[in-house]
Amino acid sequence: MEATPTTVDERLEIPRLESPRRRVIAIATVVLLMVGAVTAYFVSRRPQDSPYRVTPVTRTSIVKEIRVTGHLELTDEVEVPAPIEGQLVEVFVEPGDQVENGQLLAQLDEGSAQMAVDVSRAELEVARARIAEAEAAVQRAKQALERTERLAEKGLASERVLEIARSETAKARAALQAARAERSAAQRRLSLRSLERKRTSIVAPRAGLVLEVPPRTGMIVGPRNRLFRIGAPVEEMHVRAPIGEADIGEVVVGQGAKFEVPTYPGKVFEATVKHISPDPKVEYGAIFYDVTLKTSNPERVLLPGMTAQVRIKVAEVDDVLAVREASLRFTPEGAPSAPARTRVWRVESTKLEEVAVEPGLSDGAMTEVRPTEPESLRINDKIAIGLALNDDNAAAAPSLSLRGHRQ
Structure with a gap:
C-alpha cells in the first residue's frame, strides 16, 4: 500500500493553539525566558571599578594616648x-x-667579738700599769729635783745639773699625762667592743x-x-617610663594612666603620674624625659623589673565627625596647592570633590574633622585615601575632573 505524500507547508505547519490553557502556558514560557535573560545580563555585568581606595566618614569618639614602654620599680631601697x-x-x-x-x-x-672585748680589757690593764709606772717616775723626778735645788743653794750643784733635774721632772709629768690619755682611749675601746659584742x-x-x-x-x-x-614593700610600686620631647608637654602630675605586663595578658592596671624628671636623656639622637608613675599592688602580682606597656590618656572627644588620618594627607595629581591637612576628597564615581575641613584631635589612625561649610560633609560619605592598586580587580586612575573650590 503506498503512503500519501505530504508537502513542505504541511510539514512546517505550527499547530494552532485553539485551547486557552495552551495560550497561557506559551505566554508564561516566553515571560520566564525574558526574565532569565535580563537577570543573567545584570548578574554577569561587572560594576565599574573605582580608581580610589576610600574610607567612610564616621561619627565616633577619639581618645589620644601616649603609648610607651616602661619598667616596674620599687619605691625605694x-x-x-x-x-x-x-x-x-x-x-x-x-x-x-x-x-x-x-x-x-x-x-x-660572737667568738670574734668576745675576743675583741678581752683584748680591749687587757689593753686597759696595760694602760693602768703605765700610769702607775709614770706616777712613780714623777715622784722620783720631783725628789731628785728637790735634792738638787738644796745642793745648788749650798753651792754644791752646778746650774747645768739643776736644769737636767728640772727637765727630767717635766718629762716624767708628760709621760704621766700620756699614760692617762692611753688609759682613757683603752676605756673607750673596751666600751665600744662591749657594745659591738651585742651587735x-x-x-x-x-x-x-x-x-x-x-x-x-x-x-x-x-x-x-x-x-x-x-x-620598699611591693604593695606600692613605681613605673618608670621614658617620654619623648614631642609628647612630654602633654603629661602633667596627677594624670591617670593604664598599663599591662606580658605576665598577665589582658589584665589592665591603673597608675597615676607622680613625677616628671627635668633631666633629659639622649638615646640615638632622640631626647627623652623619665616619668614616674605610682601604682597599687595589693595582690603582690607585680614584681620589680617587669615590662609595662603604658598608656597615658591626654585628651578625648565624643560624638564627632572623623576620617582616617591618611585621607587628610592624600592629594590627587593636578589638585591645587593648599596647607597640609586642611581638606579631604569626597569620591563621586570617578570624580573628586574637595571639602575644606579643620582637623581636630587625632589618635594617629582616626582624626576629628570640622567642615568649614556646614553640612558639606556627612556620615558615610566616601573619602579618598589613595589610588587603588593596579591589579585584576582595580582600574587605573583616569584623568579626573576636580570639582569644588576652597573658600
Missing part, C-alpha cells in the same frame, strides 16, 4: 652593711623574701622585699661592706 667587723657565719633570708622591721637577717661570729646580729632596718644577700658565709665583713639590699 636601703643597703644594710655589717654593724661591726667580723666573720659572717649564717644568713637567714633569701632574695624575694618579705621581711619585717627588726627581723634577723644574718649572724656574725653581732644583723637585722632589717625596715619592712620590705629582700633584693640582695651575701654570696657566701665565712667571709670577713665590716661596716664598709654592703651585705643586703632591701626594697
Whole structure:
C-alpha cells in the first residue's frame, strides 16, 4: 500500500493553539525566558571599578594616648652593711623574701667579738700599769729635783745639773699625762667592743622585699661592706617610663594612666603620674624625659623589673565627625596647592570633590574633622585615601575632573 505524500507547508505547519490553557502556558514560557535573560545580563555585568581606595566618614569618639614602654620599680631601697667587723657565719633570708622591721637577717661570729672585748680589757690593764709606772717616775723626778735645788743653794750643784733635774721632772709629768690619755682611749675601746659584742646580729632596718644577700658565709665583713639590699614593700610600686620631647608637654602630675605586663595578658592596671624628671636623656639622637608613675599592688602580682606597656590618656572627644588620618594627607595629581591637612576628597564615581575641613584631635589612625561649610560633609560619605592598586580587580586612575573650590 503506498503512503500519501505530504508537502513542505504541511510539514512546517505550527499547530494552532485553539485551547486557552495552551495560550497561557506559551505566554508564561516566553515571560520566564525574558526574565532569565535580563537577570543573567545584570548578574554577569561587572560594576565599574573605582580608581580610589576610600574610607567612610564616621561619627565616633577619639581618645589620644601616649603609648610607651616602661619598667616596674620599687619605691625605694636601703643597703644594710655589717654593724661591726667580723666573720659572717649564717644568713637567714633569701632574695624575694618579705621581711619585717627588726627581723634577723644574718649572724656574725660572737667568738670574734668576745675576743675583741678581752683584748680591749687587757689593753686597759696595760694602760693602768703605765700610769702607775709614770706616777712613780714623777715622784722620783720631783725628789731628785728637790735634792738638787738644796745642793745648788749650798753651792754644791752646778746650774747645768739643776736644769737636767728640772727637765727630767717635766718629762716624767708628760709621760704621766700620756699614760692617762692611753688609759682613757683603752676605756673607750673596751666600751665600744662591749657594745659591738651585742651587735653581732644583723637585722632589717625596715619592712620590705629582700633584693640582695651575701654570696657566701665565712667571709670577713665590716661596716664598709654592703651585705643586703632591701626594697620598699611591693604593695606600692613605681613605673618608670621614658617620654619623648614631642609628647612630654602633654603629661602633667596627677594624670591617670593604664598599663599591662606580658605576665598577665589582658589584665589592665591603673597608675597615676607622680613625677616628671627635668633631666633629659639622649638615646640615638632622640631626647627623652623619665616619668614616674605610682601604682597599687595589693595582690603582690607585680614584681620589680617587669615590662609595662603604658598608656597615658591626654585628651578625648565624643560624638564627632572623623576620617582616617591618611585621607587628610592624600592629594590627587593636578589638585591645587593648599596647607597640609586642611581638606579631604569626597569620591563621586570617578570624580573628586574637595571639602575644606579643620582637623581636630587625632589618635594617629582616626582624626576629628570640622567642615568649614556646614553640612558639606556627612556620615558615610566616601573619602579618598589613595589610588587603588593596579591589579585584576582595580582600574587605573583616569584623568579626573576636580570639582569644588576652597573658600
